[in-house]
Amino acid sequence: MINNKQQRLVIATTQLQNQQIFLTDSQKHYLVKVLRLTKGNRFIAMDGKGSWWLSELAENLTEATIIESIAIKTELPIxxxxxxxxxxxxxxxxxxxxxxxxxxxxxxxxxxxxxxxxxxxxxxxxxxxxxxxxxxxxxxxxxxxxxxxxxxxxxxxxxxxxxxxxxxxxxxxxxxxxxxxxxxxxxxxxxxxxxxxxxxxxxxxxxxxxxxxxxxxxxxxxxxxxxxxxxxxxxxxxxxxxxxxxxxxxxxxxxx
Amino acid sequence: MINNKQQRLVIATTQLQNQQIFLTDSQKHYLVKVLRLTKGNRFIAMDGKGSWWLSELAENLTEATIIESIAIKTELPIxxxxxxxxxxxxxxxxxxxxxxxxxxxxxxxxxxxxxxxxxxxxxxxxxxxxxxxxxxxxxxxxxxxxxxxxxxxxxxxxxxxxxxxxxxxxxxxxxxxxxxxxxxxxxxxxxxxxxxxxxxxxxxxxxxxxxxxxxxxxxxxxxxxxxxxxxxxxxxxxxxxxxxxxxxxxxxxxxx
CATH class of the missing domain: 3.40.1280.10 (SPOUT methyltransferase, trefoil knot domain)
Incomplete structure (x- = not known):
């Protein structure tokens, strides 16, 4: 089961390639500076169309790897x-x-x-x-x-x-x-x-x-x-x- | 100024003639039995179109007399x-x-x-x-x-x-x-x-x-x-x- 305390980040599907998420500068700032995540920390990426993915911040802090997708039933779509x-x-x-x-x-x-x-x-x-x-x-x-x-x-x-x-x-x-x-x-x-x-x-x-x-x-x-x-x-x-x-x-x- | 604790009653405009309100049986029941009003007691009649009237229950308890109209600014229309x-x-x-x-x-x-x-x-x-x-x-x-x-x-x-x-x-x-x-x-x-x-x-x-x-x-x-x-x-x-x-x-x- 996922740890449901994970922070969320909205991404565009164009940022997603082969299970890797390429973060924008402002997303990186938000994850690293505001939420204080570091390499290996997990967050939830959501595409605003109902797909949510448990993701892990990579060592370079500018990419993240998708661990698994999450089934959402009672969450708002955006x-x-x-x-x-x-x-x-x-x-x-x-x-x-x-x-x-x-x-x-x-x-x-x-x-x-x-x-x-x-x-x-x-x-x-x-x-x-x-x-x-x-x-x-x-x-x-x-x-x-x-x-x-x-x-x-x-x-x-x-x-x-x-x-x-x-x-x-x-x-x-x-x-x-x-x-x-x-x-x-x-x-x-x-x-x-x-x-x-x-x-x-x-x-x-x-x-x-x-x-x-x-x-x-x-x-x-x-x-x-x-x-x-x-x-x-x-x-x-x-x-x-x-x-x-x-x-x-x-x-x-x-x-x- | 009106006493703003007055109870409210929804009426049809057809119940209104010459400043008199002719109450239906169920309205009379509500005013007299549920709200326990008696002759001379006042309530607010509202027509659902934005008109509100301060009204007074008549001695026969089946009519009411309009005392004055009330200007409504922050109340819901119905x-x-x-x-x-x-x-x-x-x-x-x-x-x-x-x-x-x-x-x-x-x-x-x-x-x-x-x-x-x-x-x-x-x-x-x-x-x-x-x-x-x-x-x-x-x-x-x-x-x-x-x-x-x-x-x-x-x-x-x-x-x-x-x-x-x-x-x-x-x-x-x-x-x-x-x-x-x-x-x-x-x-x-x-x-x-x-x-x-x-x-x-x-x-x-x-x-x-x-x-x-x-x-x-x-x-x-x-x-x-x-x-x-x-x-x-x-x-x-x-x-x-x-x-x-x-x-x-x-x-x-x-x-x-």
Missing amino acids: SVTLIIAMPKGNGFEQIISGATELGVTSIIPVNSDRTLLHPSPQKLERWRRIAQESAEQSERQIVPTILDPLDFTTSLEQIINDNTYRYICIARGDIPHLLNSLPTEQLLENTDKITNYQPPSIVIATGPEGGWTPSEIEQAKAAEFQPVSLGKRILRAITAPIVALSLVSSALEAKI | SVTLIIAMPKGNGFEQIISGATELGVTSIIPVNSDRTLLHPSPQKLERWRRIAQESAEQSERQIVPTILDPLDFTTSLEQIINDNTYRYICIARGDIPHLLNSLPTEQLLENTDKITNYQPPSIVIATGPEGGWTPSEIEQAKAAEFQPVSLGKRILRAITAPIVALSLVSSALEAKI
Whole structure:
């Protein structure tokens, strides 16, 4: 059996030749610098079309070898990352449980202008244990990755896949609803005939109590995040990520 | 200012003549027997097209007089009721907060085959206070009604509007996704030209930890509830109602 704590990486099928994966520079950076993998470490490569492979990082750190393919039953078809401003109190544990149940691929806890937390290593360990338990209870194959906390600005730069749909949830203002903004057809199109197909990913950011500051919203827009609404009412910081992920995972699964 | 704790009642515009509302037998039963209103008590009549009226029950208890119309900004266009198996522990308070933030009209806590709770009057009072606080924080105009707990079977009979879309969320099995089952177009169609238009309502039931029993699912089907899925993973009892209401309120608001 695979170790279901493996990290995931989205690859294009063109990167794959004879059971070898040729990593791009940004993928290598992500695996080696962000996830701190080293030679011989394993991760899961996913092609965005439903194929997942257990893979092992080669000695040169720029290639990986496919060990075996993985049968996926309850995972979302594409990678979904949640960037979330860490709330005060214990609310984050609820968010991790709910997001895991909804199929999230990875969670990036961030410090924002309105919240500044420095969780202890024990706290991070606890968060990852909650993700593991929730993954088991919700019958997932894979445990979501919870990254070490980052500054919000830094988190915006963690996107390594060009074909990523990016959203930042905003409480007020006349902006499109997330449900209208998800490109469901593009996400689920039959891609077998497309050469050089880049599988899509989704990244969605939800803010702290009090919301993102105007400066944070501007930074996100500059990083090609689309501002979206989750409805007419003001959601708490612990409700918003669950609502956002409900819409994303339902849009991905309802149409299949 | 209106007292925003008023209960709501869906009426057909044909029931309205010269500022008087002529109640049907089942509406009268609901107001007088279920909600225990008496002459002179006020409620909110909503026509499912965006018009809401503060109304006062007449002495004969079969008519009501319109006091004034109410401007609605952050409420859902139609009535959405959540039937929910009461979970053990404090999870129900989280559900009330989240459901209120998502615009729920009323919540019916039920005892199911797998859960049996008899909340004290103080507990019920606390639940209603949480609904009030969440309504204020999420900037709603109206506080959701939390009914006294019922047996699940009895709750299935509380539907007084013929044009009600009924759903029961089920964790396993090859059943349609809720997002595919919501009749968005019918719910939001332009009804100005339809005579004898019955405004629609939605009722959605989510189960306890361990799920509904087969017998409960059969009872719900007999009461014209449609079994629906919330995705491929198993959701906790406190996550499922938030996911279900996320989809309902987004389907109602995203397309407007």
